[in-house]
Amino acid sequence: MTTKVGYIYGKCGLCGREYRAQRPADSVLCDCYKYCPICSPPWTVPMTPFTPDNANPITYRNEDRFGVKGQALEKAEWNLETLCVCYNHTPPYYSNLKPVEVKLT
Numbered sequence: 001m002t003t004k005v006g007y008i009y010g011k012c013g014l015c016g017r018e019y020r021a022q023r024p025a026d027s028v029l030c031d032c033y034k035y036c037p038i039c040s041p042p043w044t045v046p047m048t049p050f051t052p053d054n055a056n057p058i059t060y061r062n063e064d065r066f067g068v069k070g071q072a073l074e075k076a077e078w079n080l081e082t083l084c085v086c087y088n089h090t091p092p093y094y095s096n097l098k099p100v101e102v103k104l105t
Contacts, residue, residue: 010104015043019102027104033097036086047084047095 004023011018015032032043039045078085078094086093 008104010102012100012102014097014100017043019104021104025104028102030100030102033095033099034084036088036093036095037097038093039086039088045086045088047086047093050078050082050085050094052078052082 006023007020008023008025009018009020010028012030012032015030015035015037017030017032019028019030021028034046035043036045036047037043077091079096081096082094083097084095086095
């Protein structure tokens with residue numbers, strides 16, 4: 001049986017950030033999902049955690065039932081998996097990105 005010692009390295013496939021960890025770790029989680037990929041420079045501007053407006057029936061995506069079809073739905077591009085939003089853009093950028101597991105070698 002061999003003992004894993006030393007450091008191992010890896011690079012996030014999404015944002016390109018490089019990680020270094022001490023063995024015996026095999027992977028790390030990159031938090032690039034919290035940063036806007038379309039701001040300049042990419043992956044440097046933190047996004048706001050997204051909380052839908054539960055008081056508004058449009059947010060439930062059942063617009064036919066409430067007779068609000070077409071109102072503001074074209075502007076909103078979020079869904080139930082949206083985690084963060086960047087308001088630095090028009091329209092705002094809604095992100096469905098999840099934490100990325102970076103394999104270390």
